[in-house]
Amino acid sequence: MGRGKFVERVLFFLALSSIGSLALITFFIFLEGLPLILHTGLKDFVASSHWAPTKGHFGILAMIVSSILVTLGAMVLGVPLGLAGAITLAEFSPERLKRILKPTLELLAGIPSVVYGFLGVIWLVPLIRIYLGGPGLSLLAGSLILGIMILPTVISISIDALTAVPQLYREGSIALGATRWQTVRRVVLPAASSGIITAIILGMGRAVGETMAVIMVAGNALKLPTSVLAPVRTLTSNIALELGYAAGRHREALFATGIVLFVIIMILNLSATLITRRR
Amino acid sequence: MRLDPRITQTLAKALLWTLTGFTLLILIFIIVDISIKGLPHVTAAFLFQEPHDMGRAGGIFSTIVSTAYITLLAILLASPLGVGTAIYLTEYTREGWATRIIRFGAECLAGVPSIILGLFGFVLFVMKLGLGWSVLSGGLTLAIMVLPIIIRTSEEAIKAVPQDYRTACYSLGMSQWQTITRIVLPAALPGITTGIMLSVGRSLGETAVLLFTAGAAPRTPATLFDSGRTMAVHFYILAREGISMPNAYATAAILMISILLINLAAYTLMQRLMKRYS
Numbered sequence: 424m425g426r427g428k429f430v431e432r433v434l435f436f437l438a439l440s441s442i443g444s445l446a447l448i449t450f451f452i453f454l455e456g457l458p459l460i461l462h463t464g465l466k467d468f469v470a471s472s473h474w475a476p477t478k479g480h481f482g483i484l485a486m487i488v489s490s491i492l493v494t495l496g497a498m499v500l501g502v503p504l505g506l507a508g509a510i511t512l513a514e515f516s517p518e519r520l521k522r523i524l525k526p527t528l529e530l531l532a533g534i535p536s537v538v539y540g541f542l543g544v545i546w547l548v549p550l551i552r553i554y555l556g557g558p559g560l561s562l563l564a565g566s567l568i569l570g571i572m573i574l575p576t577v578i579s580i581s582i583d584a585l586t587a588v589p590q591l592y593r594e595g596s597i598a599l600g601a602t603r604w605q606t607v608r609r610v611v612l613p614a615a616s617s618g619i620i621t622a623i624i625l626g627m628g629r630a631v632g633e634t635m636a637v638i639m640v641a642g643n644a645l646k647l648p649t650s651v652l653a654p655v656r657t658l659t660s661n662i663a664l665e666l667g668y669a670a671g672r673h674r675e676a677l678f679a680t681g682i683v684l685f686v687i688i689m690i691l692n693l694s695a696t697l698i699t700r701r702r
Numbered sequence: 703m704r705l706d707p708r709i710t711q712t713l714a715k716a717l718l719w720t721l722t723g724f725t726l727l728i729l730i731f732i733i734v735d736i737s738i739k740g741l742p743h744v745t746a747a748f749l750f751q752e753p754h755d756m757g758r759a760g761g762i763f764s765t766i767v768s769t770a771y772i773t774l775l776a777i778l779l780a781s782p783l784g785v786g787t788a789i790y791l792t793e794y795t796r797e798g799w800a801t802r803i804i805r806f807g808a809e810c811l812a813g814v815p816s817i818i819l820g821l822f823g824f825v826l827f828v829m830k831l832g833l834g835w836s837v838l839s840g841g842l843t844l845a846i847m848v849l850p851i852i853i854r855t856s857e858e859a860i861k862a863v864p865q866d867y868r869t870a871c872y873s874l875g876m877s878q879w880q881t882i883t884r885i886v887l888p889a890a891l892p893g894i895t896t897g898i899m900l901s902v903g904r905s906l907g908e909t910a911v912l913l914f915t916a917g918a919a920p921r922t923p924a925t926l927f928d929s930g931r932t933m934a935v936h937f938y939i940l941a942r943e944g945i946s947m948p949n950a951y952a953t954a955a956i957l958m959i960s961i962l963l964i965n966l967a968a969y970t971l972m973q974r975l976m977k978r979y980s
Contacts, residue, residue, distance in 0.1 A: 426877075426879065427877060427878055427879060430879050431790075431794050433786075434786050434787075434789055434790035434794055435790055435794075435800075437782065437783050437786030437787055437790065438786065438787040438790040438791065438804050439804070440783040440784075440786075440787060440849060441783075441787060441804060441807040441808040441811050441849055441850060441853060442803055442804060442806070442807025442808075443807075444807075444811055444846045444849065445807050445810050445811050445814070447822070447826070448811075448814060448818065448819070448822045448846075451822050451825050451826050451830075452818065452821060452822060452825075454825075455821075455825050503721065504721055504724065504725055505725075507717070507718045507721035507722055507725075508721065508722045508725050510718055511718040511719055511721075511722040512722070515715055515718060515719075524722075524726075526966075526969050527726070527729065528725060528726070528729065529969075530729065530962055530965060530966070531725075531728075531729050531732075533903055533907070533961045533962055533964075533965040534732060534907070534958055534961070534962075535906070535907030535908070535909065535934055535957060535958070535961065536907070536909065536910075537907075537909050537934055537937055537938045537941070537954075538732070538736065538907075538937075538954050538957070538958055539732075540938075540941075541937070541941045541950065541954060542732060542735065542736070544941070546735075571728055574725060574728075578725075601707075602707045602708060602710075602711040603711060604707070604710060604711035604714045604715065605707055605710075605711070608714075625813070628813050628815075631815070632813075632814075632815025632816070632817065632818070633815070634815065634816065634817040634909075634910040635909045635910055635938060638942075639941070639942060659815065659817045659910075662817050662820075662821060663817055663820075663910060663913070663914075666820075666821070666824065666914055667913075667914075677821070678821060678825070681817070681818055681821045684815065684817070684818060685814075685818055688813060688814065688815060688818070689810065689813075691813075692809065692810055692813040695813075696806070696809060
């Protein structure tokens with residue numbers, strides 16, 4: 424075997440590290456969690472909201488519902504704000520301003536999630552408690568914080584999608600007498616739609632998977648939420664709150680919660696990949 | 703009634719700029735609030751003293767050391783894997799099923815939430831391999847977390863090196879490996895460094911992964927097998943258990959400012975590289 428061939432082999436093995444890690448992660452999460460799902464039955468696991476792990480009740484319905492609601496709430500804030508930011512920067516701001524603002528907004532991504540959670544507890548939770556009632560630690564607080572946290576994802580991927588639309592499209596539309604805004608709304612946005620949808624899906628993935636900030640602001644109550652002011656516990660919070668002391672079946676149940684989360688995230692990621700590829 | 707398109711445009715622009723301004727305000731608010739309340743407590747003593755009384759008193763020195771160990775370990779493990787993957791993808795193979803699978807793996811790995819990585823690191827490294835809550839378990843798990851970042855940025859950086867460089871090397875009779883190690887990698891180095899810096903930034907802020915792999919012992923770890931509490935985990939514990947607000951703010955300020963500076967430097971470096979070759 425020549426030196427070149429040898430190097431190529433070695434590099435190939437290094438290159439398998441990412442897919443290999445993914446396979447290992449999948450394997451171990453299922454290895455630890457699947458026995459419990461089989462033991463409890465999938466239906467009792469995902470369709471019951473009775474979670475009393477020390478007494479043998481492992482129903483995570485309330486957490487699934489909470490995760491979905493918190494994520495949807497995050498989208499309500501994050502998508503319009505994020506899209507507005509992306510459109511402003513890509514279409515309506517001078518090149519120089521864009522070059523400063525884009526990296527600045529992307530800096531939001533670097534702020535650790537515990538810092539978002541902390542500021543949520545200090546500022547947002549008291550505001551909700553005083554002006555809207557309830558304990559403050561709530562579905563609403565979780566949604567608002569997550570909505571802010573997904574902004575960098577939504578903004579930066581949408582900007583890339585908008586920038587990828589050929590300049591000719593814009594020129595054609597302007598030449599026909601359309602205003603910049605009409606061009607954006609009728610020509611650029613439809614052309615960039617698959618990229619923007621990808622941005623939104625990846626934002627959702629971030630929101631579903633976020634843990635620390637949600638634990639800090641969402642209240643972690645084990646009930647199906649009855650209002651936006653009710654405290655909720657998401658799938659991620661459930662794992663993080665109990666993993667430290669869980670053992671036996673209880674620990675398995677947390678890995679089983681992880682399986683559900685993992686499957687949701689993979690579906691979101693796969694659809695994002697498929698949409699991007701079709702473009 | 704239809705509005706004049708020019709009026710609609712003015713209204714739309716006003717709305718877009720208001721919303722963008724709001725986003726910027728949130729960012730500024732976060733940075734200013736943490737800095738104003740945190741920085742006054744950041745003193746030499748705070749940086750270089752061990753935490754006492756659960757973090758109520760003393761400083762954060764041991765958490766800085768733990769953070770440095772764990773981050774360094776993660777980078778040392780992930781860099782060769784990530785850069786190797788990038789070289790393989792860009793220099794050694796045509797687009798085909800192999801590259802597609804590798805890219806797919808990296809993309810999916812980037813989307814795996816940190817709590818899942820925490821679960822994985824906990825079961826494999828902490829339990830099955832018996833490494834316990836340790837700097838080693840934490841570093842190994844973080845390496846997996848930052849791998850996709852290093853792959854993506856290194857690939858971009860290597861692709862940005864002009865094809866002419868390679869052609870010139872081959873015409874001088876250099877082998878492919880010589881071309882890569884002597885010409886392509888040095889030219890791509892700023893971009894690869896960017897990836898590593900972004901990974902450091904990501905590692906500094908990570909909490910969920912480390913809580914379950916590196917543990918939360920507030921002592922300075924003496925070996926790879928000791929538990930180590932990083933700055934982010936320390937901050938989380940201070941804030942969540944309401945141990946000390948001033949110390950929480952001060953830790954957050956150090957954490958946030960170092961991450962922002964690292965990311966800013968990484969960004970500037972990448973811009974410079976892209977400008978040189980475009």
